[in-house]
Amino acid sequence: MYLFSSSKLTFVNPDVSDLGAFSVHVTDTEGVSSSHTLTEDALNTMLELSYNIRHPIVPLKHQLNYEVLEKGHVRFWLQCLKMSPAVTYRFIVNDKEVTSSDSHKISHDVNTGVIQMTVDHFSKASEATYTVQIHDGRAKTQSSLVLVGDVFKAALKEAEFQRSEHIRKQGPHFAEYLSYHVDDDCTVLLVCKVANVKKETVFHWFKDEEEIVPETPPNVMSGSVALPISLFSRKDQGHYKAKLSDDRGKDTSVFDISGQVFDDIINAIAHIAGSSASELVLQCTPEGIRLQCYMKYYTEEIRTAWLHKDSKISSSEKMRIAGTAEMAWMQIREPSEKEKGHYSIQIMDATKSHTRTFDLSGQAYTDAYEEYLRLKAAAFAEKNRGRVVGGLPDVVTIMEQKTLSLTCTVWGDPSPEVTWFKNENEVVSTEHAKITLEANKFASLTITAVTSEDSGKYSINVRNKYGGEFVEITVSVYKQGESPPEAKMGGRGATPAPLASKTPAQTPTPAQTHIPQTPTPSLKSPTPSPKSPTPTAKSPTPTPKSPTPTRRSYDSGAGQG
Structure with a gap:
């Protein structure tokens, strides 16, 4: 019957001289023995384990790090895998211990293993090496964070931004800054969202520092504001700005429409x-x-x-x-x-x-x-048709015994024929009513010593082989001492072809005359389908219209004596 027991060999200060094969023989047995070769790797592993047993450390889940908080505060923190309630620690900044205060709030949480320090006012003076030293029973550890140079500048920039954002949001502010949106009708909208506003909050649009007053005033209480830009083109490039303000503060958002933004x-x-x-x-x-x-x-x-x-x-x-x-x-x-x-x-x-x-x-x-x-x-x-290009009034009121002169400029190629009518009857030149045409350009009807018999509707018909037009003038003669009669408007019309004779019956009247516009396209020309976004095309280039004569009313002072 064998009795089982154990035997061990202890190395007090092992080193490379202890490397080799070790064996053990058990006496009074049937040759029971065992052996083990101690290699250099195995020796190093045992030495490390021995050191950790004699010098325990606090295991860390996360090394010392930082994060920038909402108000521009900066939080330094690390996390242990576990810690006891008896844990102690110190924050060292550039070899100087920092204790908890209003400006540096230091705390820990045993349950989560988090140790942290929050710096309320992170500034240029905060550039340093930060270290946390931890003791938990016999175990201890430390972790450091070097916050200098470019790394510090980035942290400071973020802290200052968050600090200014916090201050900005105490008053009316942009929850979303300006951006653009293109509607289905191709209208470009500059859009933004606002927050912390009230009825008294005012909103202004600017382009290149000049204020824009939209047709519909911005409604800040809706939470969003848009500036429509219809028929967008190169002329709409520029620097746009939106300003929001009330008695609590103000905020500004800018948007530059140029370069790649314009192309997009x-x-x-x-x-x-x-x-x-x-x-x-x-x-x-x-x-x-x-x-x-x-x-x-x-x-x-x-x-x-x-x-x-x-x-x-x-x-x-x-x-x-x-x-x-x-x-x-x-x-x-x-x-x-x-x-x-x-x-x-x-x-x-x-x-x-x-x-x-x-x-x-x-x-x-x-x-x-x-x-x-x-x-x-x-x-x-x-x-090239005949036409009146200016000079005739629509209405003339004149006192008896004055001289009435109706003069206009006519044009056509070839030079037009000119005919005057009164109440649809052709006027024949006499000493009382004299008709002249100078240089085939200046047409006149001059009536001397007018009487009430000369009242009526006069018209001039100007035409050549390509067509012509007529212009009507209403003449009212009143007696001395009477009030001028109420004016009745005359008119003008165009004749698409020259008249065969000068008889008044062939003189067009306003109801019968059509003023030629751009010729109507042939029915054979295709037109867009009903789904086309615009109506059937019209002729894109209108033909010239006859100039409208100057409109003025003559009284007795207008006659020429």
Whole structure:
């Protein structure tokens, strides 16, 4: 029967000389023995373990660190894996112990193992090396944080920012600073959110230091404020500022629309505009054939490319590229067979290209070319027809026995014929009512010693082979000592073709006369579908209208004696 017992070999001060193989033999047994080789690694492990047993340490979960708090306070802290209620510790700043006070609040929590010091006023004087020394029974440890140089500057900057933020938020302030948003209709909004406001809080917008007064006053009580910028373009670049203030304080937010920010806004607009773009629409004008692309909003800052048979078109006198707020267009001036073919426009945003097309060939080109010729001829006629370009009043009141002189300037190419009428009857030149036309330019009707018989509705008809117009003047003659009669307005009208004779019956009246405007496009010209964001296109270039004569009322003093 064997009795089990143990035996051990203790090294008091082991070193490398103790390395080697150790064995033990048990006497009075049937050869029981054991051996162990002590290596250098095993020796080092035992030496370290021996040291830790004789010199215990407080294990740390987190070394000494710092964080900047809301009011600009700075908290230094570390965390032990465990600690006893008997733990003691010291904070050392640049080799000088700091004790708990109003400016340096020091505390610990046994349950969490956290030891901390909060510095209320972190300043340039706070640049230092911070150390915490901990004793817990026989165990002890320390942890240090070097807060100098760039690391300290970053901490100080953050502390000062948080301190100023705390002060700012004591009064009305911006909860979210200015940013931009593009609405679905391509209106750009500068938006912000405000907090800690009251009814007396005022809000002001500025651009480049000049105040902006929006149509709708800002409502700060809603918590958010927006400045709409419609028809956004390069002119809207600048330095924008929003100011918020009341008796408790003030706050400012700034936003610079330039550079990349401007490009980002244009790309956002281009995305909405390109997605809404109609197919290309043909529109004939007196100058040529125009292809138009309607969209929610267009500005020249949007990146676009026009192509003819896959070749890019550059704007020129022959192929003019432009647009309005409603559409982009490309006009072919004085078109020819060379301009037949497939056309397209590319509207580019930051991520994709929106393409719209039109095939200007075959019957589409033939119809468009015929319509262009018709409009060109009509515009030429409108430009050169006879007309009154100024000088006649609408109403004349004159005293008996005065001289009435109705004079105007007329124009036309070729020079127009001029006919005067009274109450739809042609006026024949006499000594009493003399008609003159000087240099085919200055037309006059002069009536001497007017009487009540000369009252009535006078008109001048100016015409040539391309058409003409008439202007009416109401003349009222009153007796000396009477009050001038109430004025009744005359009018003007245009005749689209020259009159065959001078008979009053053929003189147009206001109810019968249509003043020519831009010629109506051919019904064969395509128009946008009902889904197009804008109505059917009108002729983009209006033809010149006749100038309106100066309106003035004559009394007895206006006559010429």
